[in-house]
Amino acid sequence: MAPERNENEGENADNGVLATTDGTETTGIGIVEGATAQVEVTLPTDFDEEDDFDDDVVRGEDVTLVQLPAERDEVRGEAPATTAVPVASVSAASAEPAPKASVSAAAAASAAAAKTAPAPKTAAAAKASSSVASTSATAPTASDASHAELDHHERVRPRTSEITLQSRRLGDFEVDRESSDLLTADRLLDPAHVVRPEPEGAWRHLVYTLSGRRINLGDSKRARARKQLDDRIAAPLSGGARFVPVLSRKGGVGKTTVTTLLGMALADAREDRIIAVDANPDRGTLAERVGRTSGKTVRDLVRARGDVHGFNDISQIVARDHTRLDVLASDADPHVSEAFSDADYRDVAEVAAHFYSVVLTDTGTGIVHSVMEATLEHADELVIVAGLSIDEARLASETLTWLESNGYAERVRSAVVVLNTSRPGAALVRADELDAHFRSRVRAVVRLPYDPHIASGSAISFRDLQPETRDAARELAAIVVEGLRASSVAA
Structure with a gap:
């Protein structure tokens, strides 16, 4: 029968004295070093070794397994042995005595260990074996307090094999832990x-x-x-709108044709919006090459720029062809005395930059007209058109020289030259020599073959072009996109 606990908890809570010793075998009672009363008890003979101490839960507090000191075995000259004992978690710096339930649990475990081993022979060994069950009856001396504190730290020190839980910040993962971005289609799909x-x-x-x-x-x-x-x-372009003007110092070399083909090739393959602006101050023909007109011009956009609040507003002014290329026509009214100016182009560019990813500009003849300054000011990449004749090739090369002399040398090195074949049959000049000359000055050269569909002067249908012409236009578009992407990375 288990011993009865002292009902007067207020009087004996500090010394843990049992109310009666019935059911226990008292092996020794004595006063050891500083009037400390010690008692050693053993459990009844029917103690169940498989008991997991479920009945010894201490008032909802945490229970930690610690090892009994090994000195008791070393005193007897035997091999060290340890016994796991549940002890209530207490503060190492606390000076208050342990609760009665904690003393009872420790005493029970100590008795279980004493049952299988003979009693110690010396007072020091007796103190080591019964230190878990001892309770302080009087105030200990300074030496005893020091030893008791060291012994207490030894008993409550956690086992080295215990896993220590630590709080982790967001993103602080283990080395072998994978994130969700590693679940790619290439990895998961068979x-x-x-x-x-x-x-x-x-x-x-x-x-x-x-x-x-x-x-x-x-x-x-x-x-x-x-x-x-x-x-x-179709490679993505980061950042805002990109401006690509198409230049030529000589008329009739195919500048408007190149602008149209480049815009169609971009709009046909890309998912974003592409617009081609006719900035020729002397009446351009870009809208006629598309074949679909809205009846509105750049002048209408300049007047209504304050009323453009969404894409629906600007879509009523521009014309769109079957490749989804939007075209803003130039003013074709012969009664208009005021030409398209730099200020007008800046207003158009400001509106177009809000709704389009790439803005192509079909400039007028020459490079010193009223719109050229604003055009070059917005340019991210240049496309120069040259014909396959001696004078046309020279004018194109002189255009590059003028740009280099006026602060656009970097734009020239990243520019693209298009050698446009506007006449049927074999060219009178060596195209390979022209190709080599311009490649020494610019980033790339593209040859545009002769196409009767273009030479007719009617509206251009991208699907009706010869395969060689369509491939050349698409190659030009790819080179332009690669240049725009390279310039965005460099910036």
Whole structure:
């Protein structure tokens, strides 16, 4: 039968004295060093070794497993042995005695250890073996307090094998812990179960159809090249709107044609908005090359710029072709005496920058007219058009020299020159020599072949162009986008 606890908790809460010793075997009572009363007890013979001390929960406090000091075995000359004992967590600096329930739990564990080992032979060994169950009856001396504090720290020190929980900041993960961005399609999708698109190419598509869509040989070489070119044109552009003027010092070399083809190639492959502005102060023909007019011009946009609050407002002024290219026509009224000026272009550029990613500008003939200063001021990249004749090639090269002499040398090095073939048959000049000359001064050179659909002077349909002409326009668009992306990285 378990011993009865003293009902007078207020009187004996500090010494932990048992009300009776019935059911326990008293092995020794004595006064040791500083009038400290000690008692050693053993558990009954029917003690269940598998008891997990569930009945010894101490008032909802945390219970920590500690190891009993090993000195008791060393005194007897035996191999060290440790016994795990649950002890209520207490403060190391607290001077208040442990609760009665804690003394009872410690005494029970000490008795279990004493049952399997003989009593110590000396007073020092007796003190080591019964230190867990001892209670202070009187105030200890300074020496005893020091020893008791060291012994207390030894008993409540946590085991080295315990896992210490630490608070972690957001983003402070373990080395072997992965983040969600590593769950990519390339990693998770099984290539054997990914549905490949239908192959492009005559005989490849025929094999795919006859095999019941089980044999997919992939796209043809031409189809792969076209898709790669699409990716180059559709590459994203960071930042605000980009301005690309198309320049020429001589009329009739195909400046408006190049602007139209470049705009169509960009609008056909990209998802953002592209606009081509006719900034020719002497009446340009850009809107006529598109074939769809809105009846509004740049003059109307200048007048209504304060009333443009959304894209619907500007879409009523511009014209759009089947490739989704928007075109802002120049003023074609012969009765207008005031020409399109730098201030007008700045107003148009300010509005266009809010709604478009790329703004192409079809400039007038020459580079000293009224709009050229504002055009070059906004330019992010230049496109120079040269014809395949000696005088046209010289004028294009002189244009580069003028730009370099007037503070645009950096723009010249990143510019693109288009060699436009406007006449059928073989050219009278060596195109390879012109190509080599301009490549020594600019970043890239693109050759635009002769196309009867363009030479007719009617509206241009991008789908009706010859494949070579369409590929050249798309290559020009890809080179322009790569230049714009490079300039944004450098900035």
